[in-house]
Amino acid sequence: MRRPCGAAISLGRVWKGEIKEQGQGRNVLLVDTTIVPFLDRAGKPRQYIAIRADITDRKHAERIARLRQAAIIESSDDAHHSAKR
Numbered sequence: 001m002r003r004p005c006g007a008a009i010s011l012g013r014v015w016k017g018e019i020k021e022q023g024q025g026r027n028v029l030l031v032d033t034t035i036v037p038f039l040d041r042a043g044k045p046r047q048y049i050a051i052r053a054d055i056t057d058r059k060h061a062e063r064i065a066r067l068r069q070a071a072i073i074e075s076s077d078d079a080h081h082s083a084k085r
Contacts, residue, residue, distance in 0.1 A: 009037045009045055018055065030056045 005015035016034045023029040032053045037045035 005033075005035055009035055009048065012037055012039050012043055012045055028056070029054060030059045 005017060008015040014034065014036050017032075019031045019033050021029045021031055032055045034051045036049050036051075038047040038049070040046040
């Protein structure tokens with residue numbers, strides 16, 4: 001387990017975050033993950049449940065949207081500066 005989530009879970013706390021995993025071939029998967037520990041009577045984790053969702057496509061779409069927005073802003077700045085001349 002990764003350090004941040006392992007520390008939280010070993011303390012009996014729920015951990016939520018995004019994990020980057022190696023998929024098939026050289027593909028990278030981004031997975032939204034929630035890990036819930038089930039505690040024994042002493043309060044120690046005895047079992048876990050993980051709820052996971054592949055968010056690779058969503059993250060890719062968000063990145064493309066940011067790049068397009070930056071290009072639009074840059075081109076509008078260029079047009080604004082050209083109009084001033």
